[in-house]
Amino acid sequence: MMSSRWTPFLFLAPALAGLLIFRxxxxxVAVGGSLTGVSLMGDLRxxxxxxxxxxxxxxxxxxxxxxxxxxxxxxxxxxxxxxxALAMLVFRPLPGLWLYRTLxxxxxAVSTGISAVLFGLFLDGNLGPLNGFLEWIGVGxxxxxxxxxxALYTLIGIATWKGAGYWMLFLLAGLYSIPSTVYEAATxxxxxxxxxxxxxxxxxxxxxxxxxxxxxxxINFLFFAPVYILTSGGPGGATSLxxxxxxxxAFTFSDIGRSLAISTILLGxxxxxxxxxxxxxxxxxxxx
Amino acid sequence: xxTMNIENLRKSFGETEILRGIDLDVGDGEFVAxxxxxxxxxxxxxxLIAGLEVATSGRLVIGGRDVTALPPKERDVAMVFxxxxxYPHMTVRSNMGFSLKLRGAEKAEIERKVTExxxxxxxxxxxxxxxxxxxxxxxxxxxxxxxxxRDPKLFLFDEPLSNLDAKLRVQMRxxxxxxxxxxxxxxxxxxxxxxxxxxxxxxxxxxxSGRIEQEGAPLDLYDRPANAFVGGFLGSPSMNFIKGHxxxxxxxxxxxxxxxxxxxxGGHEGRTVLWGARPESIVPATEGFSGMIEVVEPTGPDTQLxxxxxxxxxxxxxxxxxxxxxxxxxxxxxxxSEIHLFDADHGSRIEAKP
Numbered sequence: 001m002m003s004s005r006w007t008p009f010l011f012l013a014p015a016l017a018g019l020l021i022f023r024x025x026x027x028x029v030a031v032g033g034s035l036t037g038v039s040l041m042g043d044l045r046x047x048x049x050x051x052x053x054x055x056x057x058x059x060x061x062x063x064x065x066x067x068x069x070x071x072x073x074x075x076x077x078x079x080x081x082x083x084x085a086l087a088m089l090v091f092r093p094l095p096g097l098w099l100y101r102t103l104x105x106x107x108x109a110v111s112t113g114i115s116a117v118l119f120g121l122f123l124d125g126n127l128g129p130l131n132g133f134l135e136w137i138g139v140g141x142x143x144x145x146x147x148x149x150x151a152l153y154t155l156i157g158i159a160t161w162k163g164a165g166y167w168m169l170f171l172l173a174g175l176y177s178i179p180s181t182v183y184e185a186a187t188x189x190x191x192x193x194x195x196x197x198x199x200x201x202x203x204x205x206x207x208x209x210x211x212x213x214x215x216x217x218x219i220n221f222l223f224f225a226p227v228y229i230l231t232s233g234g235p236g237g238a239t240s241l242x243x244x245x246x247x248x249x250a251f252t253f254s255d256i257g258r259s260l261a262i263s264t265i266l267l268g269x270x271x272x273x274x275x276x277x278x279x280x281x282x283x284x285x286x287x288x
Numbered sequence: 289x290x291t292m293n294i295e296n297l298r299k300s301f302g303e304t305e306i307l308r309g310i311d312l313d314v315g316d317g318e319f320v321a322x323x324x325x326x327x328x329x330x331x332x333x334x335x336l337i338a339g340l341e342v343a344t345s346g347r348l349v350i351g352g353r354d355v356t357a358l359p360p361k362e363r364d365v366a367m368v369f370x371x372x373x374x375y376p377h378m379t380v381r382s383n384m385g386f387s388l389k390l391r392g393a394e395k396a397e398i399e400r401k402v403t404e405x406x407x408x409x410x411x412x413x414x415x416x417x418x419x420x421x422x423x424x425x426x427x428x429x430x431x432x433x434x435x436x437x438r439d440p441k442l443f444l445f446d447e448p449l450s451n452l453d454a455k456l457r458v459q460m461r462x463x464x465x466x467x468x469x470x471x472x473x474x475x476x477x478x479x480x481x482x483x484x485x486x487x488x489x490x491x492x493x494x495x496x497s498g499r500i501e502q503e504g505a506p507l508d509l510y511d512r513p514a515n516a517f518v519g520g521f522l523g524s525p526s527m528n529f530i531k532g533h534x535x536x537x538x539x540x541x542x543x544x545x546x547x548x549x550x551x552x553x554g555g556h557e558g559r560t561v562l563w564g565a566r567p568e569s570i571v572p573a574t575e576g577f578s579g580m581i582e583v584v585e586p587t588g589p590d591t592q593l594x595x596x597x598x599x600x601x602x603x604x605x606x607x608x609x610x611x612x613x614x615x616x617x618x619x620x621x622x623x624x625s626e627i628h629l630f631d632a633d634h635g636s637r638i639e640a641k642p
Contacts, residue, residue, distance in 0.1 A: 199375075
């Protein structure tokens with residue numbers, strides 16, 4: 001039996017290679033690229049922190065940053081809460097449970113791009129069935145993604161429709177991992193249904209909730225396709241999330257350096273927030 | 289007052305009837321063990337008493353109050369689970385004080401009661417640990433402590449020692465017995481381990497297929513089992529049974545071997561019976577029935593023999609280091625008062641007719 005201290009690394013090698021090629025190298029290239037600029041003559045040169053210095057004075061960047069943070073402050077807790085509520089609903093036996101579960105998970109199977117196009121039709125001012133319904137019940141048509149005040153919330157709604165069922169799966173698995181005897185012990189100890197949720201379910205769901213919150217945050221900071229398809233950052237910059245801003249810098253204004261600087265800042269923000277979230281959701285045992 | 293009365297309690301899950309009419313009265317301060325093989329309904333009965341399951345019919349009274357339809361919270365019972373069911377995210381202190389906290393007790397009162405219980409169980413140094421940092425025996429103690437803190441009308445134990453290793457199980461058994469003597473609460477204890485039931489309980493209730501087969505003091509059940517099931521279930525190694533007919537004061541097997549008939553044969557001439565004798569009741573003798581030794585197992589203090597009698601295996605437990613060799617013939621006898629006769633069809637005990 002051949003075995004050495006390199007054996008584990010050998011087994012890890014394919015995964016590590018993938019991580020290196022598809023994640024770490026592009027990150028390195030992006031961070032490196034954020035320190036470069038294109039001269040008038042078209043050649044690439046090292047500019048140091050110039051891209052970053054410029055961003056800090058750029059009102060467009062600050063506006064995007066604000067929108068991105070606001071978007072995430074709303075969407076991440078919202079998706080976690082909705083996913084948790086759905087998981088609680090389909091946790092206990094219920095007639096037709098498989099149907100509810102399937103329906104809730106189904107949005108996962110629709111690609112982000114297609115779901116954005118479908119929502120565009122669904123919410124359309126002239127053709128959309130939702131506005132038809134709203135007019136019929138007397139609320140009146142809403143602009144949704146075409147309205148400056150509603151566009152960001154519309155995107156949040158679409159993303160939650162698509163994401164909640166997926167995150168629900170992790171939370172559902174978490175709920176099933178809590179032994180039923182712990183609930184029975186709490187019942188005998190005199191806990192009401194609400195108290196069992198508050199003192200047993202919630203604290204024991206910390207780990208799956210932490211995972212969902214962190215993974216969801218990372219994904220939502222990189223939220224892009226529906227912005228590109230439905231709003232193009234508008235109306236009036238209301239949905240100009242940083243990812244879209246980075247895209248525009250690179251492909252509309254051909255300012256690769258600015259684009260990569262935005263991406264690098266985004267990466268930094270995600271790292272900081274993820275660390276904070278992990279700390280926030282540590283169990284008391286881990287804190288001790 | 290913490291008596292418990294069960295009247296004709298039944299429980300079905302769908303078409304399957306788990307409890308087929310249970311009647312049981314438990315006195316104040318009594319320690320009752322429910323024993324039986326797996327699937328006999330003993331755990332279901334305990335869960336019905338706790339309120340974790342709802343009875344299909346019948347009545348359950350705790351401390352003079354009909355609780356049949358009440359939720360667990362209003363029954364004032366505490367339960368120790370087989371897997372302990374400790375709250376993994378709470379310290380030992382919080383685990384034990386949780387029920388008091390839910391009841392809205394003062395912090396100082398919770399602290400006092402938890403400390404008291406921790407003293408009794410030797411948990412005082414572990415109060416700030418989490419269940420994940422405790423050994424099996426310590427977790428078992430915390431689970432017991434959580435019940436003690438409540439000072440409930442009834443203590444319910446659901447196979448509390450079966451997740452422990454053999455040595456620890458014996459130690460905790462003694463601790464539970466001492467605890468009962470100290471607290472004096474009414475306790476109902478479910479186990480499949482008949483030794484645990486024999487050693488702990490004031491009264492044993494033997495269950496089988498959703499019914500109570502027999503109840504009574506441990507040694508009464510051991511000495512006078514009401515039927516072959518109880519006779520075979522209590523005692524280790526278990527009672528030997530050989531089928532035969534009563535003929536002239538003896539039990540004659542199909543192949544003509546003659547076994548001593550004992551005290552119960554009177555008035556049953558010709559009846560087909562199960563002849564029962566405990567392994568330790570069978571002793572070597574100069575006169576009696578004989579068999580061929582097949583296996584010799586010295587256990588230290590005892591010697592266990594497997595003897596073939598009338599074509600059937602018979603376990604004999606000799607309370608000495610008796611030299612014996614496989615292949616040897618052995619002659620044995622049983623004291624007449626230690627021979628049990630059961631009806632061959634329905635297994636119920638046969639007593640001599642006057």
